[in-house]
Amino acid sequence: xxxSFSGESSAVQSVDRALQILEILAQEGxxxxxxxxATLNIHKSTASRLLAALLSRNLVEQLSDRGKYRLGxxxxxxxxxxxxxxxxxxxxxxxxxxxxxxxxxTVNIAVLNENRVLYVDxxxxxxxxxxxSWLGQIVPVHCTATGKVLVxxxxxxxxxxxxxxKFEKLASRTIxxxxxxxKELATVRERGYAIAxxxxxxxxxxxxxxxxxxHQEVIAAIVISGPTNRMTKLxxxxxxxxxxxxxxxxxxxxxxxxx
Amino acid sequence: xxxSFSGESSAVQSVDRALQILEILAQEGxxxxxxxxATLNIHKSTASRLLAALLSRNLVEQLSDRGKYRLGxxxxxxxxxxxxxxxxxxxxxxxxxxxxxxxxxTVNIAVLNENRVLYVDxxxxxxxxxxxSWLGQIVPVHCTATGKVLVxxxxxxxxxxxxxxKFEKLASRTIxxxxxxxKELATVRERGYAIAxxxxxxxxxxxxxxxxxxHQEVIAAIVISGPTNRMTKLxxxxxxxxxxxxxxxxxxxxxxxxx
DNA sequence: CATAATGTTGCGTCATGGGCAACAGTTTTT
DNA sequence: AAAAACTGTTGCCCATGACGCAACATTATG
Numbered sequence: 001x002x003x004s005f006s007g008e009s010s011a012v013q014s015v016d017r018a019l020q021i022l023e024i025l026a027q028e029g030x031x032x033x034x035x036x037x038a039t040l041n042i043h044k045s046t047a048s049r050l051l052a053a054l055l056s057r058n059l060v061e062q063l064s065d066r067g068k069y070r071l072g073x074x075x076x077x078x079x080x081x082x083x084x085x086x087x088x089x090x091x092x093x094x095x096x097x098x099x100x101x102x103x104x105x106t107v108n109i110a111v112l113n114e115n116r117v118l119y120v121d122x123x124x125x126x127x128x129x130x131x132x133s134w135l136g137q138i139v140p141v142h143c144t145a146t147g148k149v150l151v152x153x154x155x156x157x158x159x160x161x162x163x164x165x166k167f168e169k170l171a172s173r174t175i176x177x178x179x180x181x182x183k184e185l186a187t188v189r190e191r192g193y194a195i196a197x198x199x200x201x202x203x204x205x206x207x208x209x210x211x212x213x214x215h216q217e218v219i220a221a222i223v224i225s226g227p228t229n230r231m232t233k234l235x236x237x238x239x240x241x242x243x244x245x246x247x248x249x250x251x252x253x254x255x256x257x258x259x
Numbered sequence: 260x261x262x263s264f265s266g267e268s269s270a271v272q273s274v275d276r277a278l279q280i281l282e283i284l285a286q287e288g289x290x291x292x293x294x295x296x297a298t299l300n301i302h303k304s305t306a307s308r309l310l311a312a313l314l315s316r317n318l319v320e321q322l323s324d325r326g327k328y329r330l331g332x333x334x335x336x337x338x339x340x341x342x343x344x345x346x347x348x349x350x351x352x353x354x355x356x357x358x359x360x361x362x363x364x365t366v367n368i369a370v371l372n373e374n375r376v377l378y379v380d381x382x383x384x385x386x387x388x389x390x391x392s393w394l395g396q397i398v399p400v401h402c403t404a405t406g407k408v409l410v411x412x413x414x415x416x417x418x419x420x421x422x423x424x425k426f427e428k429l430a431s432r433t434i435x436x437x438x439x440x441x442k443e444l445a446t447v448r449e450r451g452y453a454i455a456x457x458x459x460x461x462x463x464x465x466x467x468x469x470x471x472x473x474h475q476e477v478i479a480a481i482v483i484s485g486p487t488n489r490m491t492k493l494x495x496x497x498x499x500x501x502x503x504x505x506x507x508x509x510x511x512x513x514x515x516x517x518x
Numbered sequence: 519c520a521t522a523a524t525g526t527t528g529c530g531t532c533a534t535g536g537g538c539a540a541c542a543g544t545t546t547t548t
Numbered sequence: 549a550a551a552a553a554c555t556g557t558t559g560c561c562c563a564t565g566a567c568g569c570a571a572c573a574t575t576a577t578g
Binding site: 011012014015016018019020022023025026029030049050052053054055056057058059070071072073074075076077078079080081082083084085111113118119120123124135136137138 | 270271273274275277278279281282284285288289308309311312313314315316317318329330331332333334335336337338339340341342343344370372377378379382383394395396397
């Protein structure tokens, strides 16, 4: 009875199926009724009705009459509330804005979500070049400063289950050995911040620090990123220390990110 | 049998209820099971189970064990896909980034959603002050440049149903007379772009232009905004004309925003 | 032009969603 | 401090809504 897509759930079946459809659309972009039905192993009339429910609330939209479906703008509105809620609880925007102002580079907050890094808030830096939108994007753990921070303090067993089996080489300096990655994490724990220097993308460098909950567990990461030449000029160690200090201010706030 | 919250739907009832819960959380922030049940006129065990389904997919999160619920970060990830999809189809980011670079102010794209303006994409300007996050936010139609653009070309009947009964005065220069607002829309149609000069917020000015579909219907608006003194220095008419021209480049692309 | 494929919808069936009751824990009131 | 009230959760049973089937209209393909 369980569906193999994105894990089984004992929740309300039709609701769970509808939410699985959203995840399929997030991964595939534009998908038809028949493909969704095949993926979820349900009848196409069931898929059509579930999509109609999502359509009526603007969570999906149809490209043309009887055409393929994609995610809809209703999600943007709901997600905007998430970011506003995060700020209103933790007051993180004040700190991320101050850091973006001080360094001129983009500042993000990210969490671990399904064993990968998800960017949940962003304040853009003043520089124009590479003014990338990270919000809502997902990146790997092994080659990002945020990923290193989010896993460095995990219990070893938990960490092993989070890390991928094979470290994909995405840039010239990607760490691909698990032994070397563990050494890197030891350095992160020692320093209190992480650096990813042309590891996810050539010419791109990031520095991240941990945001902790009241049990001292790392629940989010704050990260400054930008082109390698500019980041190097800022002084990565100096930025790291300052970031760690600011992250600590955020760590003191109650009920911030999902614990 | 229909529920009065956010209109009735003939869609899959349990899915529609779950999505209504998301909308309640978007509006109220943090809400308990009992309140949700009361709002939707369902049993609290039903509400609890629907929330459990949303929880299992990270679309909501619970503040503490047995505590209130709020929207979850799974929405941020899904919404990130919406923005990426919009860009990959319309290529809007190239144009919005170029405009942000040229003027140094924040550029957004917005659509009409439930008779209000919803910001669906944003590129921040290079200035630090008022680096506000519009993405996912909802603002009124009557006192925003984007709102004026989104309704100016609507058939009169449609426009009347979109506009609020009473124009709330939100800033020193808010237009509160419907007669004057219609005159303003005539100016917008003549110029091809709209200006909101300290109408939604004192000290804040925006210029917007229409993005059209293949039937020449206005389906989105592109807007530049910033502090009134800086925007005035840029020359509002000049910015407006340039914006209209750039918006036209976007209007040519197929299957952009929801039609 | 014929065939195949897709998405939609009416209908009947039954598997599931939902209400009830009971419970555990927390908060409020006395 | 104790009692009462409230909240959120869960086992259970059954009424109903979700679902699959068949048929249809439309579009795409050979």
